[in-house]
Amino acid sequence: MHTDVATRPPFRHALRVYWEDTDAGGVVFYANYLKFFERARTEWLRALGVSQQALRDETGAIFIVSQTHVRYLRPARLDDLLSVTVALRESGRASMSLSQQAFRGAELLAEGDIRIGCVDAGSFRPRRIPDSLLERIE
Amino acid sequence: MHTDVATRPPFRHALRVYWEDTDAGGVVFYANYLKFFERARTEWLRALGVSQQALRDETGAIFIVSQTHVRYLRPARLDDLLSVTVALRESGRASMSLSQQAFRGAELLAEGDIRIGCVDAGSFRPRRIPDSLLERIE
Amino acid sequence: MHTDVATRPPFRHALRVYWEDTDAGGVVFYANYLKFFERARTEWLRALGVSQQALRDETGAIFIVSQTHVRYLRPARLDDLLSVTVALRESGRASMSLSQQAFRGAELLAEGDIRIGCVDAGSFRPRRIPDSLLERIE
Amino acid sequence: MHTDVATRPPFRHALRVYWEDTDAGGVVFYANYLKFFERARTEWLRALGVSQQALRDETGAIFIVSQTHVRYLRPARLDDLLSVTVALRESGRASMSLSQQAFRGAELLAEGDIRIGCVDAGSFRPRRIPDSLLERIE
Numbered sequence: 050m051h052t053d054v055a056t057r058p059p060f061r062h063a064l065r066v067y068w069e070d071t072d073a074g075g076v077v078f079y080a081n082y083l084k085f086f087e088r089a090r091t092e093w094l095r096a097l098g099v100s101q102q103a104l105r106d107e108t109g110a111i112f113i114v115s116q117t118h119v120r121y122l123r124p125a126r127l128d129d130l131l132s133v134t135v136a137l138r139e140s141g142r143a144s145m146s147l148s149q150q151a152f153r154g155a156e157l158l159a160e161g162d163i164r165i166g167c168v169d170a171g172s173f174r175p176r177r178i179p180d181s182l183l184e185r186i187e
Numbered sequence: 188m189h190t191d192v193a194t195r196p197p198f199r200h201a202l203r204v205y206w207e208d209t210d211a212g213g214v215v216f217y218a219n220y221l222k223f224f225e226r227a228r229t230e231w232l233r234a235l236g237v238s239q240q241a242l243r244d245e246t247g248a249i250f251i252v253s254q255t256h257v258r259y260l261r262p263a264r265l266d267d268l269l270s271v272t273v274a275l276r277e278s279g280r281a282s283m284s285l286s287q288q289a290f291r292g293a294e295l296l297a298e299g300d301i302r303i304g305c306v307d308a309g310s311f312r313p314r315r316i317p318d319s320l321l322e323r324i325e
Numbered sequence: 326m327h328t329d330v331a332t333r334p335p336f337r338h339a340l341r342v343y344w345e346d347t348d349a350g351g352v353v354f355y356a357n358y359l360k361f362f363e364r365a366r367t368e369w370l371r372a373l374g375v376s377q378q379a380l381r382d383e384t385g386a387i388f389i390v391s392q393t394h395v396r397y398l399r400p401a402r403l404d405d406l407l408s409v410t411v412a413l414r415e416s417g418r419a420s421m422s423l424s425q426q427a428f429r430g431a432e433l434l435a436e437g438d439i440r441i442g443c444v445d446a447g448s449f450r451p452r453r454i455p456d457s458l459l460e461r462i463e
Numbered sequence: 464m465h466t467d468v469a470t471r472p473p474f475r476h477a478l479r480v481y482w483e484d485t486d487a488g489g490v491v492f493y494a495n496y497l498k499f500f501e502r503a504r505t506e507w508l509r510a511l512g513v514s515q516q517a518l519r520d521e522t523g524a525i526f527i528v529s530q531t532h533v534r535y536l537r538p539a540r541l542d543d544l545l546s547v548t549v550a551l552r553e554s555g556r557a558s559m560s561l562s563q564q565a566f567r568g569a570e571l572l573a574e575g576d577i578r579i580g581c582v583d584a585g586s587f588r589p590r591r592i593p594d595s596l597l598e599r600i601e
Contacts, residue, residue, distance in 0.1 A: 067367055068377075069360045069494065071487035073541050074308070078483060079252045080221035084345045087218075091343055091404075101344075102404040114217045118256045124311055127487050128367075128378040170212065173262055205505055206515075207354060207498045211347035211403050218345065222483045229481055229542075239482075240542040265349050266505075266516040350584065355528045356501075359494035390493045394532045400587055446488065449538055 059134035059150075060096060062089035066129040076124035082159045083117060086149045089133035090163070097185040108179055109170050115144065116164035123158045125151070131158070140186060143167050143175045197272035197288075198234060200227035204267040214262035220297045221255060224287045227271035228301070235323040246317055247308050253282065254302035261296045263289070269296070278324060281305050281313045335410035335426075336372060338365035342405040352400035358435045359393060362425045365409035366439070373461040384455055385446050391420065392440035399434045401427070407434070416463060419443050419451045473548035473564075474510060476503035480543040490538035496573045497531060500563045503547035504577070511599040522593055523584050529558065530578035537572045539565070545572070554600060557581050557589045 064085060072078040094101065105111050125131060131151050138146040143166055150160040167178045178186075202223060210216040232239065243249050263269060269289050276284040281304055288298040305316045316324075340361060348354040370377065381387050401407060407427050414422040419442055426436040443454045454462075478499060486492040508515065519525050539545060545565050552560040558580040565573045581592045592600075 065364075065367075067360070067364050068486050068488075069363065069492060072482050073485035073487070073489045074249055074251065074482075075487045075489075076311075079255070080218050080225075080483065083218035083221070084343070087345065088341075088343050091341075095404075100404050102402060111212055113212065113262075114259060116256075116258050117217070118254075120254050121252060124251075126378060128371075128376050173214075203502075203505075205498070205502050206348050206350075207356065207501065209349035210344050211349070211351045212344075213349045213351075216345060222481070225483065226479075226481050229479075233542075238542050240540060264516060266509075266514050350525055350527065352587075355531070356494050356497035359497070363494075387488055389488065389538075390535060392532075392534050393493070394530075396530050397528060400527075449490075 057136075059136040059148075060089070060093040062092045062133045062135070064088060064131050064133065066125050066127055066131065068127065071127055074124075076126055077129075079119075079121050079159075082119055082121070082151060082161065085131065085133050085151055086119075086135075086161055086163060087114075089135050089149060090147065090165075093135040099182055099185065104179070104182070105170055110167050110176060110179065111170045112165050113168050113173070114163060115166045117161060118163075119159060119161035121159050123153075123156060125153060125158050129153050137186060138162070140178070140183065142177050145178070145186070195274075197274035197286075198227070198231040200230045200271045200273070202226060202269050202271060204263050204265055204269065206265065208263075209265055212262075214264055215267075217257075217259050217297075220257055220259070220289060220299065223269065223271050223289055224257075224299055224301060225252075227273050227287060228285065228303075231273040237320055237323065242317070242320070243308055248305050248314060248317065249308045250303050251306050251311070252301060253304045255299060256301075257297060257299035259297050261291075261294060263291060263296050267291050275324060276300070278316070278321065280315050283316070283324070333412075335412040335424075336365070336369040338368045338409045338411070340364060340407050340409065342401050342403055342407065344403065347403055350400075352402055353405075355395075355397050355435075358395055358397070358427060358437065361407065361409050361427055362395075362437055362439060363390075365411050365425060366423065366441075369411040375458055375461065380455070380458070381446055386443050386452060386455065387446045388441050389444050389449070390439060391442045393437060394439075395435060395437035397435050399429075399432060401429060401434050405429050413462060414438070416454070416459065418453050421454070421462070471550075473550040473562075474503070474507040476506045476547045476549070478502060478545050478547065480539050480541055480545065482541065485541055488538075490540055491543075493533075493535050493573075496533055496535070496565060496575065499545065499547050499565055500533075500575055500577060501528075503549050503563060504561065504579075507549040513596055513599065518593070518596070519584055524581050524590060524593065525584045526579050527582050527587070528577060529580045531575060532577075533573060533575035535573050537567075537570060539567060539572050543567050551600060552576070554592070554597065556591050559592070559600070
């Protein structure tokens with residue numbers, strides 16, 4: 050039986066807000082949500098059995114971010130515990146699109162669409178996502 | 188006579204890429220373009236006679252980023268000298284939209300659309316951009 | 326009966342190395358160990374029942390770092406799982422000194438002596454560490 | 464004739480404090496002084512005709528930071544213009560020690576002793592600082 054991508058519950062990664070994440074507005078510096086989203090993507094890949102360092106060492110491939118679209122809805126503060134989701138929207142031969150959200154409890158704080166490409170670590174030229182990886186992701 | 192916003196040459200801010208800006212891919216970490224764009228916006232405001240710290244101390248208003256959309260085209264590396272532009276696309280009573288680009292020489296490396304809102308520093312509730320500031324921006 | 330500070334096993338906090346932590350040398354950017362040390366201190370305080378945000382809201386006190394001395398011994402890399410320790414060396418009325426280490430497994434990667442002061446969040450003037458907090462720390 | 468190292472005026476690099484540099488205490492996050500110190504060291508090397516990217520491409524050597532000792536005296540705030548100094552204290556075959564200070568006008572905000580080593584970019588093993596570079600530094 051086939052499980053449709055859209056119906057799977059998204060992957061969730063919990064993280065804490067520290068001093069390093071905040072700015073003089075007293076809240077999380079907006080650029081840092083890109084870091085939070087990336088930590089969640091890394092843990093999502095790890096949960097699928099993919100280590101990015103091993104991927105690079107074994108195949109020479111790395112993932113790069115080619116596009117980010119983020120909407121900031123409510124501020125997070127020091128000591129907040131956030132939950133960051135990852136859901137695959139679309140995957141092609143050399144790239145994929147992910148939908149991500151950051152929550153504090155049930156409150157949605159920020160959400161983003163992140164586009165990622167697979168490239169050669171030396172030349173930064175696009176290359177196919179390894180099949181074994183694509184199978185796990187999909 | 189009226190000068191149309193779109194016909195003005197954009198503001199430019201020069202910056203250097205340091206170790207702190209790079210990641211293990213050997214290039215600038217993509218989230219850091221949001222920092223580069225913000226430095227350029229800050230210098231653009233300063234060139235217009237606006238200090239954000241003074242604005243806050245005098246009026247209680249701060250600018251927050253409500254939406255970012257960034258496309259990453261080519262990687263920047265350690266020691267690169269970048270030029271980051273700021274062009275106003277649209278301004279309303281409590282928010283504005285800016286178009287920004289990062290260049291290395293004539294090469295476009297990244298570009299973004301950044302939406303900014305004016306809020307009260309204490310409550311984070313939207314408030315009107317002070318008129319004196321709006322006049323300078325437009 | 327009195328438990329000597331030095332004989333307690335140090336507090337330990339686990340953390341993962343992400344892309345954001347690395348630099349173009351392919352390893353963790355040295356300044357980021359200060360962030361890792363701080364995350365561990367924050368979790369150490371939390372384990373003692375102290376939330377820094379609550380401390381500030383209730384008493385107006387915040388902790389600031391007044392001195393850091395860090396030795397970098399071996400590089401950490403992407404995907405490494407680190408364990409960061411916190412041990413109290415000395416505590417006074419308005420400050421304390423902590424000894425911290427970052428390990429990957431049994432390998433010591435970095436170690437630091439961090440001096441922290443308690444100040445008023447508004448004026449940054451030194452103030453006594455609240456007694457209830459001192460009791461928990463010691 | 465011999466110019467004694469200690470009698471030369473230190474190199475100075477000017478930089479501005481942006482939102483990215485601050486934390487929820489309303490001041491510059493202490494770890495960021497390590498970034499400020501490094502920007503100044505990079506510009507000091509550049510002023511001596513040394514590009515670190517070129518050094519790596521041509522010789523395979525990179526500089527790594529092996530020890531940092533920083534004292535934080537007064538906080539810097541958003542929009543502050545800082546001046547960061549670099550003075551060589553000591554240089555050996557594979558390492559050097561630098562004394563650095565961050566000022567706002569005449570006010571000393573932070574000062575540090577930074578120890579740097581020259582290593583092979585691939586193996587991270589210590590290697591001699593290229594002679595041509597040592598001559599320029601001294």
